[in-house]
Amino acid sequence: MVKMQESNTAIQAMDVSFFYGPNQALFNISLDVAPKRVTALIGPSGCGKSTFLRCLNRMNDIIPKTRLTGKVLINGQDIYDAKENIVDLRKQVGMVFQKSNPFPKSIFDNVAYGPRIHKLHDRKRLAEIVEKSLRRAALWDEVKDRLGENAMGLSGGQQQRLCIARALAVDPQILLMDEPASALDPKSTTHIEDLIGELRQDYTIVIVTHNMQQAARVSDTTAFFYEGRLIELGRTKRIFTKPKEKQTEDYITGRFG
Amino acid sequence: MSGNLSQKLSYQLLRLITYGIVLCIGYILFDVIRHGLPVINWDFLTSFPRRSGSEGGILPAIVGTFYLTVGTIMVALPLGIGCAIYLAEYAEQNRFSELVRLAIITLAGVPSIVYGLFGLGLFVIFCRFGTSILAGSLTLACMVLPIIIVTSEEALRAVPRGFREASLALGATKWQTIRTNVLPYSISGMITGSILAIGRAAGETAPILLTVAAFFLPKLPGSVFDQVMALPYHLYILATQHPETEKVLPLQYGTALVLLMLVLGMNIGAIVIRIYFRKKYKW
Secondary structure: OOOOOOOOOOOEEEEEEEOOEEEEEEEEEEEOOOOOOEEEEEOOOOOOOHHHHHOOOOHHOOOEEEEEEEEEEEEEEEEOOOOOOOHHHHEEEEEEOOOOOOOOOOHHHHHHHHHHHHHOOOHHHHHHHHHHHHHHOOOOHHHHHOOOOHHHHHOHHHHHHHHHHHHHHHOOEEEEEHHHHHHHHOOHHHHHHHHHHOOOOOOOEEOOOOOOOHHHOOOOOEEHHHHHHHEEEEEEEHHHHOOHHHHHHHHOOOOOO | OOOHHHHHHHHHHHHHHHHHHHHHHHHHHHHHHHHOOOOOHHHHHHOEEEEEEEEOOOOOHHHHHHHHHHHHOOOOOOOOHHHHHHHHHOOOOOHHHHHHHHHHHHOOOHHHHHHHHHHHHHHHHOOOOOHHHHHHHHHHHHHHHHHHHHHHHHHHHOOOOOHHHHHOOOOOHHHHHHHHHHHHHHHHHHHHHHHHHHHHOOOHHHHOOOEEOOOOOOOOOOOOOOOEEOOOHHHHHHHHHOOOOOOOHHHHHHHHHHHHHHHHHHHHHHHHHHHHHHHHHHO
8 A cells, every 4th residue: 555645634435335235324425534633423323433434444344245335545545446455454444343352362462463463473573562552552551460361351441452452563554443432431431532542643543432522522523424424524623512514413412312 | 820839830840851861861871881891891892802792802893983983083073164164154144055054954864874875875886985994984974064064153153253353353364363263262162062973973873884884803904995893883783683692781781881981981072172272262
């Protein structure tokens, strides 16, 4: 993939429609994501925000009978182009899931999984990457003495930060987060939100969230989805104070959703 | 009848049924052990039968059953697990794959004598393997394949989707994901299910009757193209085909006990494997 020098779009969705079999889930979404910013996708359940997120690293490919039309450009390259290498794409676009899903392996092996998959087996390098990634995910101090223990023994919040560390270990430019804190307690949620605040300096982050306060706290830009359509896109502050669309206003003031 | 009474009645009835079953199995085991144990000694296990099985030991039958079991595992396990991986991970879920599954389940219910005839036709005659360990192992493998496929596919499907998604999202290919993040977690289920199935096959008579088993062959096999004796067939011979079935009754019990212990040993092996992997990959 060609590296673009400080362009002003990291991700460019152009007229994206998405189908689950005969059901259309997304309707002509066009949306630009700025680099090293946090973009929040909000909207009621079933509005297509998660589906859209999963279009950005082609995670929907694994669901049979799905189809996408339109284009998604990442660093200027169409990721749905037939020549595009899906492995390289997913290395560049990391993902954190709603339900934390560490592998039932040791903490170390979890973080080292990505680098190993990409043929890095040098022990010293791996140890460096694991430490760096865990530090970035603000988990290092809690686990540095028990890297060999099974990751399933960590608390929910720690597991989710481990998943973030695991995603960072393959050195992505973009991080997709699908409701990363929805299953966590308030304290762990704060942890994750603080972390997002730090990660935005180096990564382009797209986060799906149900929690409007969270979107307001962590994001620079907010996109409001409703029934598979992108209703409104703008600076978070503006969306939450002066929404232009009636539906956006209704949603953020809690009239529905 | 009040709800409380019917609740009590059904509880007692179910308990009675369970105890009844345990009692039956217990009695069979007790009977076999009581009559079989006195017969079993070092000589019985390590010497050749004499006078068409009326005297002597059962070494060739033990060795024969061992070879057949190993042969069955070597053929059926890779094929069955491979097929299960394809069905669970790669195959598109459509009418065709449903049809394949239906066919597999149907095959699991085919009587074992039919497998014996099939093996005779295909392996013994058409492939010219003759009545041999090879033909017998292949026949037994065909018989256990459906069960191995079904249990392995279930084991694969029991692995949470999150593991696969997380791995794919890190840029792993599908095969890398299966190899490093699906198979290790499902292998215990696959192996235990398979060993249980193969344990049953080790005790089968009908499939080997026509494809491998020798009536009386007091020597050890030299190659996979040799015939062998086998424990279940030997037992069948002693019990029904022998001129002095009454006189060799103790030998029958001894053979039955050895066969039981062999199958029990395999089942214990399966449990050990399961415990080992459960500990290693806990989720």
